[in-house]
Amino acid sequence: MAVNKLTETKGYKAKTIGIRALAYLFLAFVTLLALFPLILLIINSTHTHTSLSAGFHILPGAAFGKNFLKAWNDTSMFTIPRGMLNSLFVAATSCILTSYFSAMTAYGIHVYEFKLKKFAFNFILIIMTIPTQVSAVGFIQLLRKFNMMNTYWGLILPAIAAPSVFFYMKQYIESSMPLEVIEAARVDGSNEFRTFNAIALPMLKPALAVQLIFAFVASWNNFFTPAMVLSSSKRWTLPIMISVLRTNLQSQTGDLGEVYMMILLSIIPVVIVYFFISKHIVQGVALGAVKG
Numbered sequence: 560m561a562v563n564k565l566t567e568t569k570g571y572k573a574k575t576i577g578i579r580a581l582a583y584l585f586l587a588f589v590t591l592l593a594l595f596p597l598i599l600l601i602i603n604s605t606h607t608h609t610s611l612s613a614g615f616h617i618l619p620g621a622a623f624g625k626n627f628l629k630a631w632n633d634t635s636m637f638t639i640p641r642g643m644l645n646s647l648f649v650a651a652t653s654c655i656l657t658s659y660f661s662a663m664t665a666y667g668i669h670v671y672e673f674k675l676k677k678f679a680f681n682f683i684l685i686i687m688t689i690p691t692q693v694s695a696v697g698f699i700q701l702l703r704k705f706n707m708m709n710t711y712w713g714l715i716l717p718a719i720a721a722p723s724v725f726f727y728m729k730q731y732i733e734s735s736m737p738l739e740v741i742e743a744a745r746v747d748g749s750n751e752f753r754t755f756n757a758i759a760l761p762m763l764k765p766a767l768a769v770q771l772i773f774a775f776v777a778s779w780n781n782f783f784t785p786a787m788v789l790s791s792s793k794r795w796t797l798p799i800m801i802s803v804l805r806t807n808l809q810s811q812t813g814d815l816g817e818v819y820m821m822i823l824l825s826i827i828p829v830v831i832v833y834f835f836i837s838k839h840i841v842q843g844v845a846l847g848a849v850k851g
Contacts, residue, residue: 597826603819611815626820639800639824646779646796647828649711653718654774658728658767660719665728666759670741680729687722691783699787713788718778724770731766732759768836775832779825797825 603611606620631639668680698717699708707713736759744754760767782798789795795803804818 600819600823600826604816604823606816606819608814608816611819622816623820626814626816627824629814630817630820630824639797639821641793642795642797642800643824643828645711645794646798646825649714649785649796650775650778652711652715653778654771656715656719657721657724657774658770661721661724661770662728662732662760662763662767663755664725665732666755669729669732669736670738683722683725687726695783695787702788708788709790709794710788711794714778714781714784717784718774721774724774727770728763728766731763735766736762772833772836776829779829797821801825 602616602619604626605623606616607622607625610616610620610622664683668676702708702713707716740758740762741754744758749758780798781796782802785796785799786802789799801818801821804814804821
C-alpha cells in the first residue's frame with residue numbers, strides 16, 4: 560500500500576514537472592516572439608547599408624559604431640541630440656500636464672455634484688471616439704489664430720485635453736478613493752485645491768504612473784501632429800527625422816543602417832522612463848480596471 564502511494568506521488572511530481580517545463584517553454588517562445596522585432600532592430604543596426612540591401616540577417620554585423628557615429632553626427636538637416644531634446648521636452652511636458660489635468664477633471668466630476676454632470680462625462684467620452692485626423696483642419700486653423708504654428712506649445716497645450724486619460728483616471732478614482740476622505744479634509748478646513756494636491760494626488764500615484772508612461776510614449780511616437788505643426792528642422796521631433804531619413808532612401812541618398820540606428824536610439828528614452836516607474840504600472844492597471 561505504501562509502495563503504491565509512493566509510486567503515485569512520484570508520478571504526480573513527474574507530471575507536474577513536465578507540465579511546468581512545457582509552460583516555461585511556451586512562455587519563453589512567447590517572450591522571444593514579442594522581443595523579436597527589437598532583436599531584429601538591434602541586429603540591423605549593426606550592418607551597413609550595402610549589407611542590409613542584400614537581404615535578411617540573423618547574426619550581428621560589425622558596423623554598429625559606424626552607424627552610431629553617422630546617425631549621431633548627421634548634420635545635413637538635423638542632429639540626433641537636438642531631435643532627442645525636442646522630443647523629450649514635448650513628451651515630458653505633455654505627459655505631466657495631461658496626467659495632472661486629466662486627474663483634476665476626473666476628480667471634479669467624481670467628487671462634486673452639479674447640473675449636467677452626467678452630460679459632461681458622456682460628452683468627454685464622445686470626444687474620445689473622434690479620430691484626430693477628422694479635426695485636423697480646424698485644429699490647424701485654431702493654432703494659426705493663436706500664432707502657435709511651428710511652436711512646441713502647439714503640440715503641448717492641445718495634448719492636455721486627453722479624454723482617454725480622463726476616463727481611466729475616473730475609473731481609478733471610483734475604485735480607490737472614498738468620498739469620506741475628501742469630506743474629512745473639508746471638515747479639517749482644507750481648501751479644495753489643497754485637498755486635491757495634498758490628499759487626492761498621492762492616492763492616485765499608481766494611476767498617474769500608468770498614464771505618465773502611456774502619455775509619454777504616445778507623445779514621443781507621435782508623427783501626425785508634429786508633422787502638421789512644425790516646419791522648422793531645428794524643432795523637428797525624432798519621428799519626423801526618421802521619416803525624412805526613410806524618404807532619403809527612396810532617392811538613393813539615405814543609409815539604411817543609419818535609419819535602423821536612429822530608430823534604436825529613439826527607443827532608449829522610452830525604456831528608461833519605463834524602468835523608472837514600472838513598479839507602479841501593474842498596481843495601477845489592476846486597481847483601475849476594477850470598480851469597487
